[in-house]
Amino acid sequence: MVALLRITDLAKAYTSPRGDVPALAGMFLEVRGDEFVCVVGPSGCGKSTLLRLVAGLSEPTEGKVSYMNWTQAPRRAMVFQDPGLFPWLSVLDNVAFGLETQGVARDERRDRARELLKRMGLESFAQHYPHELSGGMRQKAAIARALVVEPDILLMDEPFRALDAQTRLILQEELLRLVEERPLMVLFVTHDIEEAILLGDRVVVLSGRPAHVLTEVIVPLGRPRHLTEGSHPEIEELRWRIWSLLKPEMSLAPGPRGGGA
Amino acid sequence: MRTRGAGRARWLVPTVFWVVVLVVWEFSSGGNVVSRLFFPPPSAIASTFVRQMRNGEMLGHLKLTMTRLALGFAIGGSTGLLLGLWMGWSRTAREIASPVLAALHPLPKLSLLPLLLVVFGLGEQSKVVVIALSAFFPMLINAMAGVRQIDDLTWEVAEHYHARGMTLLRRVILPGSLPMVLAGAQLALNSGLTVTVAVELLSAQKGLGATLWLAWQTLRTTELYATLFVIAVLGVLTNAVLGLLSRVLIPWRAKGEHDEYA
Amino acid sequence: MRLKTSTRCMGILAALLAPVLLVSCSGGGLFGKAAPTPAPVTIRLGLLPFVSNTVVQIGIDEGFFAEQGLIVEKTIFKSLSEVFPALASGQIDVATPGSIPALFNLMASGVRVKMVMSLTQHVEAPCSYVALLARKEDVDSGKYADLASWKDARFMSVIGLTGTEAYFLSEALESVGLTIDDLQMEQGPREVHAEALRAGQVDIIFELEPWVTRAQSEGDISVLAPLEPYAPGLQGSTIVYGAKLLDDTDAGTRFAVAYLKAARQYAQGATPRNVEIAAAFSGQDAEFIKKLCWSYVPTDGSLNVPSLMAYQQWMYERGDIDRVMKEDEFIDVRFAKEAVRILDGKDE
Numbered sequence: 001m002v003a004l005l006r007i008t009d010l011a012k013a014y015t016s017p018r019g020d021v022p023a024l025a026g027m028f029l030e031v032r033g034d035e036f037v038c039v040v041g042p043s044g045c046g047k048s049t050l051l052r053l054v055a056g057l058s059e060p061t062e063g064k065v066s067y068m069n070w071t072q073a074p075r076r077a078m079v080f081q082d083p084g085l086f087p088w089l090s091v092l093d094n095v096a097f098g099l100e101t102q103g104v105a106r107d108e109r110r111d112r113a114r115e116l117l118k119r120m121g122l123e124s125f126a127q128h129y130p131h132e133l134s135g136g137m138r139q140k141a142a143i144a145r146a147l148v149v150e151p152d153i154l155l156m157d158e159p160f161r162a163l164d165a166q167t168r169l170i171l172q173e174e175l176l177r178l179v180e181e182r183p184l185m186v187l188f189v190t191h192d193i194e195e196a197i198l199l200g201d202r203v204v205v206l207s208g209r210p211a212h213v214l215t216e217v218i219v220p221l222g223r224p225r226h227l228t229e230g231s232h233p234e235i236e237e238l239r240w241r242i243w244s245l246l247k248p249e250m251s252l253a254p255g256p257r258g259g260g261a
Numbered sequence: 262m263r264t265r266g267a268g269r270a271r272w273l274v275p276t277v278f279w280v281v282v283l284v285v286w287e288f289s290s291g292g293n294v295v296s297r298l299f300f301p302p303p304s305a306i307a308s309t310f311v312r313q314m315r316n317g318e319m320l321g322h323l324k325l326t327m328t329r330l331a332l333g334f335a336i337g338g339s340t341g342l343l344l345g346l347w348m349g350w351s352r353t354a355r356e357i358a359s360p361v362l363a364a365l366h367p368l369p370k371l372s373l374l375p376l377l378l379v380v381f382g383l384g385e386q387s388k389v390v391v392i393a394l395s396a397f398f399p400m401l402i403n404a405m406a407g408v409r410q411i412d413d414l415t416w417e418v419a420e421h422y423h424a425r426g427m428t429l430l431r432r433v434i435l436p437g438s439l440p441m442v443l444a445g446a447q448l449a450l451n452s453g454l455t456v457t458v459a460v461e462l463l464s465a466q467k468g469l470g471a472t473l474w475l476a477w478q479t480l481r482t483t484e485l486y487a488t489l490f491v492i493a494v495l496g497v498l499t500n501a502v503l504g505l506l507s508r509v510l511i512p513w514r515a516k517g518e519h520d521e522y523a
Numbered sequence: 524m525r526l527k528t529s530t531r532c533m534g535i536l537a538a539l540l541a542p543v544l545l546v547s548c549s550g551g552g553l554f555g556k557a558a559p560t561p562a563p564v565t566i567r568l569g570l571l572p573f574v575s576n577t578v579v580q581i582g583i584d585e586g587f588f589a590e591q592g593l594i595v596e597k598t599i600f601k602s603l604s605e606v607f608p609a610l611a612s613g614q615i616d617v618a619t620p621g622s623i624p625a626l627f628n629l630m631a632s633g634v635r636v637k638m639v640m641s642l643t644q645h646v647e648a649p650c651s652y653v654a655l656l657a658r659k660e661d662v663d664s665g666k667y668a669d670l671a672s673w674k675d676a677r678f679m680s681v682i683g684l685t686g687t688e689a690y691f692l693s694e695a696l697e698s699v700g701l702t703i704d705d706l707q708m709e710q711g712p713r714e715v716h717a718e719a720l721r722a723g724q725v726d727i728i729f730e731l732e733p734w735v736t737r738a739q740s741e742g743d744i745s746v747l748a749p750l751e752p753y754a755p756g757l758q759g760s761t762i763v764y765g766a767k768l769l770d771d772t773d774a775g776t777r778f779a780v781a782y783l784k785a786a787r788q789y790a791q792g793a794t795p796r797n798v799e800i801a802a803a804f805s806g807q808d809a810e811f812i813k814k815l816c817w818s819y820v821p822t823d824g825s826l827n828v829p830s831l832m833a834y835q836q837w838m839y840e841r842g843d844i845d846r847v848m849k850e851d852e853f854i855d856v857r858f859a860k861e862a863v864r865i866l867d868g869k870d871e
Contacts, residue, residue: 057421078421084414088436088513097432098422129513149422294633295611375714383679383709383724464682464711471682477604478685479843480625480632 001069003033010063023049025210034183038196041206042250047189051155074152079159083142085130091141092126098149116144136167153185180224193242208249301483309483326469330457333392338449341400349408370394388460395456396449403445407438443507450499564774565594569606569615575643575818577801582785584800591777616767621760623686624843630853635766637855640824643759650816651749652732662745670699676726679709694753736815758827779862787822824859
């Protein structure tokens with residue numbers, strides 16, 4: 001029996017002074033426990049809403065998020081678009097924060113956080129404050145904070161959006177390496193089709209608002225994956241296929257643009 | 262890094278400027294009787310100051326004023342801090358307390374002094390209560406604003422990792438509001454000092470404010486200026502201590518951001 | 524332009540009418556040998572919001588200053604501390620200060636300011652203007668009748684007790700060989716004295732009018748001892764001229780004439796008109812004003828010089844003033860004398 005995340009007929013509407021604004025409606029999705037799924041869609045379509053619902057940061061208006069065949073309730077950890085590190089804590093304490101709230105003793109949580117930082121090549125910055133780090137390192141520390149709690153499901157909300165191209169590539173590789181070291185479910189929201197294809201086992205394409213699943217595309221790349229190995233012709237083709245699906249949604253997408261709500 | 266020469270120049274210009282001001286003051290205030298009386302030369306003020314420091318008079322007043330200020334600040338500041346943090350964190354607390362506080366805040370606290378004298382008696386208590394009240398509001402308002410300006414993402418991260426209770430207070434609420442809390446402490450100290458001196462002007466036999474009052478009763482303006490000088494130095498020192506404290510307590514701030522406390 | 528023209532017209536009109544009005548108001552003969560149409564002089568007057576300052580207000584309201592060709596610009600000061608800088612720098616020409624050390628130090632410093640006429644004097648009268656008060660039961664039982672017993676009482680006065688108030692108390696205590704320092708003295712604003720007395724926090728409070736009357740209004744506080752007998756006739760507040768009037772004998776005299784006319788009307792006591800003016804000036808209730816002990820104001824403006832010299836000596840010994848001045852250094856009686864001569868029409 002495979003562990004599953006099952007999203008059934010999920011809907012979410014936000015109330016605003018001018019009436020309810022539906023973000024999601026009639027969404028169905030199933031993700032396996034060791035699968036890397038990327039979610040793309042027009043900006044402002046409700047991709048982030050989907051993640052927030054799975055993370056339990058907000059409640060659905062209709063439908064449900066259920067977990068099947070897990071030995072225990074799956075632990076979820078989210079990586080936000082902005083790193084969201086606490087400026088007043090050292091990188092080490094930031095990374096250990098998730099453990100601290102679980103009541104893990106100080107020495108143990110610091111050991112675990114330090115060990116993870118070491119694996120990610122950040123150990124020399126453990127005692128630095130976030131403002132002393134580059135944007136890429138900050139996001140890396142945010143990923144470490146999510147991973148340190150050994151989540152079953154990693155939720156990532158356009159985590160590399162604000163980074164420059166080179167840094168993004170490095171972090172993408174790093175993420176692939178980490179995920180391949182310890183398999184877990186990743187739900188990765190992005191507006192970048194290429195990123196979705198490079199990282200995911202499967203790409204879920206969402207419609208404009210209110211979002212539902214338009215189609216799903218299996219990425220024909222195996223693992224371990226190396227992003228710098230040179231281009232694959234099938235990726236180009238996939239990219240155009242997804243783009244042709246998204247393009248009409250883009251022009252139709254109603255509501256405000258920008259910042260994936 | 263600044264060079265040594267530049268560092269010296271930064272001190273030099275203001276020092277020269279103020280020395281020139283003092284010299285001009287010194288030699289222009291001998292001109293006529295009225296200006297000598299109300300703007301005595303710095304040398305006369307200095308000699309009065311030295312005399313009052315030597316005979317221990319000024320130190321006694323200073324000690325008393327500082328004790329009143331410290332007590333009032335400790336009582337008013339700490340209650341303001343606690344209530345402010347709670348109001349920043351809890352919407353219910355805000356809704357209950359805000360209207361009352363908004364109504365009380367602008368009241369001139371000094372006008373309550375006679376009332377407080379009746380309630381708390383004639384001794385130090387009533388004075389300290391007025392000083393505490395004047396420190397309470399800036400502290401409360403800044404602590405509340407400090408908690409409220411913690412950004413949504415920080416709250417979201419805290420919620421996502423199920424932070425609550427003491428961990429939430431220690432890791433999010435206290436450090437997140439600390440810069441504003443320290444700014445509030447500075448406001449509270451300044452307002453406390455102003456009110457301490459004013460209270461002493463109104464109702465004390467000793468203390469820097471009482472000295473000011475006596476100076477006006479006898480029109481001994483050198484004593485007036487010497488006392489004002491001590492009050493000014495006290496103000497500068499308390500602000501400097503807070504500036505230092507903010508450097509120590511907020512090491513995560515980028516360097517330039519500290520200047521506002523200096 | 525139109526505005527300017529009309530203003531000028533009014534000015535000319537006023538200038539033409541003024542002498543007519545002045546002559547008709549003054550009832551003739553008042554100017555005696557003085558010039559028939561003195562040029563209008565503006566006098567800047569600094570008053571304090573005390574009932575005693577009503578004397579000057581009577582002069583304004585009844586037109587006594589106007590008939591002397593004086594245009595009075597009145598400023599009400601909240602405290603004496605503000606009066607002295609204004610007077611010394613010539614921003615006001617006349618003030619009505621109480622006899623606090625600051626006034627003497629101001630005059631001793633060489634600033635051209637002098638006492639010219641008396642405002643209030645603390646004479647013995649049926650009612651007391653300066654008094655010690657106590658709870659009625661203590662007064663009735665004679666608990667503190669013996670001054671020597673004050674040593675065990677708790678007193679309350681204003682903060683930083685100085686000036687004539689301290690002098691009165693000091694003189695009273697001297698009669699039994701005590702000093703102010705022998706008393707247990709609480710200090711606080713006047714507003715709380717009576718409450719502190721009622722609450723038993725203190726036993727004897729030290730008051731000036733209108734607080735003497737106010738404290739007694741509930742019937743539970745009485746006068747323990749009037750203080751006037753201990754320094755009878757002590758000069759209280761005075762009319763003080765700055766440089767401008769001291770150097771302008773004519774204007775100074777005209778001011779003195781108007782002021783003494785007002786003092787004579789004030790001396791009639793709580794007439795309806797005087798009460799009306801006092802109530803409007805001090806902002807107190809007219810009924811309350813009627814109950815007050817009206818302070819004594821000499822109608823000839825004469826100062827009690829011996830009391831001022833004795834008081835000066837006392838302040839000097841206390842270290843409140845830097846030196847004791849000779850009479851002519853701080854007192855100028857020319858104006859009062861000339862004004863009395865003009866008013867009473869008699870020669871010197």
